[in-house]
Amino acid sequence: MTQSYSLDLRVRVVAFVDASHSCRAAARHFGVSDSFAIKLLPCQRPSGSPTPARQGRPPGGGMLVAYGAFLIQTVEAEPAITIPELAARLHQ
Incomplete structure (x- = not known):
């Protein structure tokens, strides 16, 4: 199973994009993939938090x-x- 990026990095990428930079510029600046930076924003906006979603199956099944x-x-x-x-x- 893959690991999620840290919450600290997620917050910094969102703040960088909110400061009028592009998602691709944020990806280059923080050394992450373009797709991570691009997908982070729509996931963050509805909930208001860049916290990663839970991974894996729910327990008990x-x-x-x-x-x-x-x-x-x-x-x-x-x-x-x-x-x-x-x-x-x-x-x-």
């Missing part, structure tokens, strides 16, 4: 949620179990 307790209990009882063996027990 997935196909194995219903079997989580069984899987944890099985692995704790037999730590050396392999994935194929665990899958076979799950199918039983």
Whole structure:
């Protein structure tokens, strides 16, 4: 998973663009890609904050949620179990 740019850098890029510079000039000045500087402004304007959006899936989802307790209990009882063996027990 990629890392987001720091909030400090985001604030400085937005301030640079707000000071009547172009997004591309801000990108050159701060050493970031043009697309980052260009995409930052529309994302920042509706919320008023350049905070990065949350990345990844929301927690608590997935196909194995219903079997989580069984899987944890099985692995704790037999730590050396392999994935194929665990899958076979799950199918039983």
